[in-house]
Amino acid sequence: MAGILDLLNSDLGKTIISGVAGSTGQDSNKTGNVLTMALPVLMKAMQRNASTPEGAEGLMGALSNKHDGSILDNLGDLFKGGVNTDVIQDGSKILGHVLGNKQQGVEQVISQKSGVDAGSVANILKTAAPLLMGVLGKQSRDNGVNSSGDLGGLLGGLLGGNSTQKEQSFLEQILDADGDGSVIDDVAGMVLGGGNQKSSGGGLLGGLLGGLFGKK
Numbered sequence: 001m002a003g004i005l006d007l008l009n010s011d012l013g014k015t016i017i018s019g020v021a022g023s024t025g026q027d028s029n030k031t032g033n034v035l036t037m038a039l040p041v042l043m044k045a046m047q048r049n050a051s052t053p054e055g056a057e058g059l060m061g062a063l064s065n066k067h068d069g070s071i072l073d074n075l076g077d078l079f080k081g082g083v084n085t086d087v088i089q090d091g092s093k094i095l096g097h098v099l100g101n102k103q104q105g106v107e108q109v110i111s112q113k114s115g116v117d118a119g120s121v122a123n124i125l126k127t128a129a130p131l132l133m134g135v136l137g138k139q140s141r142d143n144g145v146n147s148s149g150d151l152g153g154l155l156g157g158l159l160g161g162n163s164t165q166k167e168q169s170f171l172e173q174i175l176d177a178d179g180d181g182s183v184i185d186d187v188a189g190m191v192l193g194g195g196n197q198k199s200s201g202g203g204l205l206g207g208l209l210g211g212l213f214g215k216k
Contacts, residue, residue, distance in 0.1 A: 069138030
């Protein structure tokens with residue numbers, strides 16, 4: 001199964017990046033950078049949420065109904081004149097449900113490392129979240145995922161299969177950033193590369209993104 005970032009590099013992914021960029025008034029390259037950082041984090045958060053029976057049932061229900069992948073069928077119309085407010089409101093609800101009180105911290109980390117202001121990062125994520133759900137819905141159909149018990153394999157596959165413990169830890173740290181600034185700075189420096197790495201774990205991260213964020 002292709003990982004989520006392989007999909008982002010596909011023709012569909014390029015169409016999504018271009019459309020999201022146009023709808024949010026952002027540069028396509030910066031939008032692509034934001035989504036490259038954000039989508040695995042959102043996927044990991046969904047995987048965590050789906051680790052409980054209730055969470056898995058809720059996600060399976062969403063993928064079987066509203067988020068069945070049909071949003072991807074006519075992206076030209078979706079992006080023409082900007083994404084409508086219903087989609088953006090839906091994206092806001094998805095982010096709130098998936099990230100909860102970690103949302104602002106995640107947006108700040110991505111803002112710092114992408115050079116896109118946090119408000120624009122939030123707009124990009126609101127626009128992209130329903131499309132990510134659509135990708136999951138399409139993948140669940142294409143791979144015959146019919147029950148909540150099969151979601152773990154689907155999400156794990158899209159995250160790149162058997163992630164190493166370090167990669168899992170890195171995503172957990174982003175999701176556990178509490179928004180107080182210092183933690184976000186530490187996580188941004190240590191995890192997303194560049195900057196002054198304050199953490200002793202920084203030296204371990206040279207190739208860490210390769211397995212998770214790079215092409216397989």
